[in-house]
Amino acid sequence: MRSGPGTRSADTPSPWRTPEATRTYISGVLWLIGILIVLGTGAGYVSGWLRLRLDAAGLVFLASALIGGWNFFPKGVRAARTLKLDMNFLMTVAIIGALLIGEPLEAAAIAFLFSLAELLEHSAVVRAHHSIDELIRLTPEQATRVESDGSERRIPASLLKKGARVRVRPGEKVPIDGRVVEGGSAVDEANLTGESVPIPKRVGDLVFASTLNRDGFLEIVAVTDAGDTALDRIVSLVHQAQARRSPTEQFVNRFARYYTPAVTGLAALTMLAPPLLGLGSALTWFVRGLTLLVIACPCALVIATPVTVVSAITSAARHGVLIKGGEYLEALGGVCAMAFDKTGTLTYGRLEVTDVVPMAAGSDEDLLRLAALVESRSEHPIAKAIVARAAVPPLASGRGAQVSEFRAQPGRGVVARVDGAEVKVGTPALFTGLPVPERVLELERQGKTVVIVGRDGTVAGLIALADELRPEAPDVLGALRGQGIHEQVMLTGDHDQVAQAIAHRLGVDRVLSSLLPEEKVDAVAELNIRHEGVAMVGDGVNDAPALAASSVGIAMGGVGSPAAIETADVVLMADDLNMLPYSRRISRLARQLVRFNIALALGLKLLLAAGAIGGVVSLLIAVLVGDMGASLAVTLNAMRLAHVRP
Secondary structure, eight states, rough: OOTTTTOOOGGGGOOOGGGHHHHHHHHHHHHHHHHHHHHOOOOOOOTTTTBOOSSHHHHHHHHHHHHHHTTTTTHHHHHHTOOOOOOHHHHHHHHHHHHTTTHHHHHHHHHHHHHHHHHHHHHOOOOOOOOHHHHHHSOOOOEEETTTTTEEEEEEEEOOOOOOOEEEETOOBOOOOEEEEEOOOOOOOOOHOOOOOOOEEEOOOEEEOEEEEEEOOOEEEESSSSOOOHHHHHHHHHHHHHHHOOOOHHHHHHHHHHHHHHHHHHHHHHHHHHTTTTSSHHHHHHHHHHHHHHHHOOOOHHHHHHHHHHHHHHHHHHHHEEEEHHHHHHHHHOOOOEEEIIIIIIIEEEEEEEEEOSSSSSSHHHHHHHHHHHHTOSSSHHHHHHHHHHHHOGGGGGTTTOEEEEEEEEETEEEEEEETEEEEEEEEGGGTTSSSOHHHHHHHHOOOEEEEEEEOOOOOOOEEEEEOOTTTTHHHHHHHHHTTTOOOOOOOSSSSHHHHHHHHHTTSSSEEOOOOOHHHHHHHHHHHHHHHHHEEEEGGGGHHHHHSSSSEEOOOOOOOOEEEEEEHHHETTOOOOOHHHHHHEEEEHHHHHHHHHHHHHHHHHHHHHHHHTTOOOOOOIIIIIIIIIHHHHHHHHHGGGGGGEE
């Protein structure tokens, strides 16, 4: 019943409206009518071995068994022909056997209840698939497109193309992924990210299809075609994840291939051996062997893992965590060490100027002006932060200055001439031959990045910058430690003093600083040697090698980062560290439920099997408890994951 990758399970017919469901309804009604006839008349309906009495009740039960059994008779026959014995084969044999020994009530019960259990299982899986597709249906059907002459036209949202201008008024849903070109508003992105607080959107910001424009006017330019939005990609990835089998599911399926023939042989042995040894009548042991066949049906065992995985992946996606498959769900639940990139993961990744320290004549504004004039030609994050600070308030004195001979020295800084004077802005490595001011070391001990501003061979001053720590980071790391993450390591390209200052505030076990991307991979590989499962948490494509080297790669990508969504095994779409403990919790619960469900299915079958061989478990009890009961228990247990919330 699974949807294929990229399909929408909303297009799959409801299991309750299929021909199989119709046969199940008819079979159930006939079975109940037969029971009422028996209760009302007090008449028996069994005439003995190989003879079925064709009274009213017997005929009704026979019809119920044949109609309900047609849901799996053809599959059972194919299984017998190919010698690939499965649950359909077991149920087919059980129904035919029950009719042969003159037990039409039990035959009808097996046909109806097994068909009903199948419908309930399929319904649970399809419901999980549909729950994520409900997001697609939240995308508005109509959009207001701005024509070339400035007029507005209402068109189906499915016709929108990249580059179209679209207007979204307060209270309307955004019909397409786009960039704001006019207006401003707060946009509710809970549908995509699970973030309950509306996000302010201004000119230049991205907005996404299906999100709700709360209180302002927005005019956007579409950045994708309809059908290729972030939401469409996420739903497609969820369907692919649901279709991928976890290691446990693969093992159970392999086990079932041997289990079913084995229990069929055991049932045959139960039917034949005792009578041949003179331990009872052939009819008695035939019934017991038949009961054993019903009990042994591996339906509950086979569905124990997939229904749990689908429920967990779907629930996580609805709360803003994209888990790309059952193997990653299981792996995340089993990790005991985590490596964290610093910038953009434990911190916001936005450098801001914190200290301006003039050391020659001049004011803070003069020093900022001088540095900004040079850095304005650089694209480095430090340069952008200095220029942004210098522009608030605007430094009028910087207008008209002559900047020439600009050159960048990667890893060290930039050099240029400003009004004829040589100006350097960079790390101490750029200032060979000059003593490093004591204040530089003091600021670095505070976890700040310090650049020196020099003019004509002298130090004009210092500018310190800091990347703001995410306020929730210490609590999140503490929660993860409580969930069994025994070692937490921070990986960063920053120098050691900055890294140590951040690490001290976070309470991580180890910090590795001044790392190149390939050295982050080596650090993760070293963790893999010492721990059975290691997760790497990074902020997207720049951490891709380290993410790939870990057992589970987790990206702080946000819904607007296709690269992060494609790179990682798990994506926190809200870019919120608080989703890490939630992801870990739902994955651990899923692992526990899978193991419990398998143990429940096997334990119940072993107990009932012993009772069947001992003659205390009837065919009716076998199908009610051993098949339908076990399958329902496993399914309902798995569906509990839908209620796990951050």
